[in-house]
Amino acid sequence: VLFHPPSPHSLVFAHQMAPMEQRPFELSNGSQLAPIGFGCGFGSWAGDDWKGFRPELGWLGITLALKTGYRNFDTSQGYGTHRVLGTCLGQAFATGQLKRSDVFVTTKVAHPCGPGAEHSAKSLSLANVGRTVDWSLDIETFKQEVRCMIERSLDELMLGYVDLLLMHWPGPWGSSDEAANRAKRFAAWEVFEEYY
Numbered sequence: 001v002l003f004h005p006p007s008p009h010s011l012v013f014a015h016q017m018a019p020m021e022q023r024p025f026e027l028s029n030g031s032q033l034a035p036i037g038f039g040c041g042f043g044s045w046a047g048d049d050w051k052g053f054r055p056e057l058g059w060l061g062i063t064l065a066l067k068t069g070y071r072n073f074d075t076s077q078g079y080g081t082h083r084v085l086g087t088c089l090g091q092a093f094a095t096g097q098l099k100r101s102d103v104f105v106t107t108k109v110a111h112p113c114g115p116g117a118e119h120s121a122k123s124l125s126l127a128n129v130g131r132t133v134d135w136s137l138d139i140e141t142f143k144q145e146v147r148c149m150i151e152r153s154l155d156e157l158m159l160g161y162v163d164l165l166l167m168h169w170p171g172p173w174g175s176s177d178e179a180a181n182r183a184k185r186f187a188a189w190e191v192f193e194e195y196y
Helices: 008-016 057-066 082-094 139-157 178-195
Strands: 037-039 073-074 104-109 164-167
Touching: 037 057, 057 082, 082 104, 082 139, 104 139, 139 178, 164 178
Parallel strands: 037 073, 073 104, 104 164
Antiparallel strands: none
16 A cells, blocks of 8 residues: 655654554565555646646655655656655665665656646756656667666665666557557566566
């Protein structure tokens, strides 16, 4: 279960809570995964006040999530929160509160351009650059784009590795070309295997 709070202000009560205890379960590769995760996709998508992803909201939310005992974090290249999460975790590592093996980090790559792009295009934020991939590219170029997204994710997170890497979306928005989408998913999987 991953929780995406509507805003970090909904977590203000966290300073009064005792850290939660979570019994992790073991995956087939031996990794330990806490059953409750904290989603790092902060933003506003409703009504006329559409703002999209707002990574700056993550500073308070992630800090309080760590304080209350979350150790399973879900982020994405598309959310723009890699650096925020990586920095918050790095501070916990530097102070000895946690070590890398205490946390489980999932990220996602290969998100197609989609709804909301017209809003993002109006933004001058560099956070919008390189966070999506063009699914109409030829297979080899697509694979290279996926590699670049993985490398960028690792660089932004500053953790050395991620525990789980996912493809964010199974194909371009509105596409009905199942064969082409399947070929791109397979190509992305081949790239994922290069990193495993």
